[in-house]
Amino acid sequence: REEEAPVQKKRVKRVVSSTFKDYVLNPDVHSLIEFYSPYCGHCKALIPLYNELASRAREEKGLVIAKMDATANSLPRPFNSRGFPTIYFVPKGKSVKPIKFEGDRTIEGFIEFMQKHTKEELKFVEPEEKYLKKKGEEAPAASGTCGGDTAATGAGGEGQCSAGKQEL
Numbered sequence: 001r002e003e004e005a006p007v008q009k010k011r012v013k014r015v016v017s018s019t020f021k022d023y024v025l026n027p028d029v030h031s032l033i034e035f036y037s038p039y040c041g042h043c044k045a046l047i048p049l050y051n052e053l054a055s056r057a058r059e060e061k062g063l064v065i066a067k068m069d070a071t072a073n074s075l076p077r078p079f080n081s082r083g084f085p086t087i088y089f090v091p092k093g094k095s096v097k098p099i100k101f102e103g104d105r106t107i108e109g110f111i112e113f114m115q116k117h118t119k120e121e122l123k124f125v126e127p128e129e130k131y132l133k134k135k136g137e138e139a140p141a142a143s144g145t146c147g148g149d150t151a152a153t154g155a156g157g158e159g160q161c162s163a164g165k166q167e168l
Contacts, residue, residue, distance in 0.1 A: 003072045011054035013066040017073045023066050025076075025095040030063045030118055032101075032110065033079075033088050035070040040084040046105060052131040053110050060123040062092065063114075091118050 003016045015023045015033070024031045034050060036043035054065040070081050079088060079098060087101035099117050103109045111124055126132075 001072060001074045003069065010051075011058055011065065012050055013064055015066050015068045017076070020068065020073075020076055023064050024090055026064070027093045027095060028062070030092045030114065030120075030122070031090045032063070032065050032114060033090065033098075034067040035075060035079070035081040035084065035086045035088075036067055037071045037084040038069060039071075043085045046085055048131075049105065049107065052127045053107055055127040055131050056107065056111075056124040057122070058128075059125050062120070063122055089114055089117055092120070 001017070013023050024033045032053075034043075034046070036046075050065065050067065057063050057065055068075075070084065070086070075081060078096070080086075087105075088098040089101060090098045101110070101113055103113050111122070114122055
């Protein structure tokens with residue numbers, strides 16, 4: 001399964017099966033890849049946060065922030081997804097050993113996770129103005145998982161929703 005390759009106009013790169021290797025498995029860059037379902041409420045809640053993260057990483061040429069619709073594209077090995085969103089970090093030169101993201105889905109959580117798994121200091125800057133929070137505004141929670149089985153969430157099905165519940 002595969003979608004047609006998109007024209008890249010945004011900071012978050014949308015990849016498909018045929019462009020996955022170029023963006024995510026490129027040995028010259030680190031990459032953070034989100035496997036999502038367009039029907040998943042948790043994935044939709046993650047969009048503004050993921051866009052802000054890409055904005056903060058815009059000056060780091062050695063880092064790709066990417067996403068792939070896992071309901072429309074086959075996931076290459078060794079990646080798998082039992083629920084949505086599923087996020088992996090692929091350190092530069094380590095494409096055969098992607099690291100599944102486990103942690104807080106916050107800007108700080110993503111940055112700390114990536115820094116922990118690379119020897120390089122990744123450069124993050126202030127987000128572009130459109131991502132700045134207005135005074136008193138809080139970032140939406142982006143936790144939980146859609147679809148899959150209880151092993152995907154770890155705690156007896158908490159965080160489950162019926163949206164996007166499809167077998168891959």
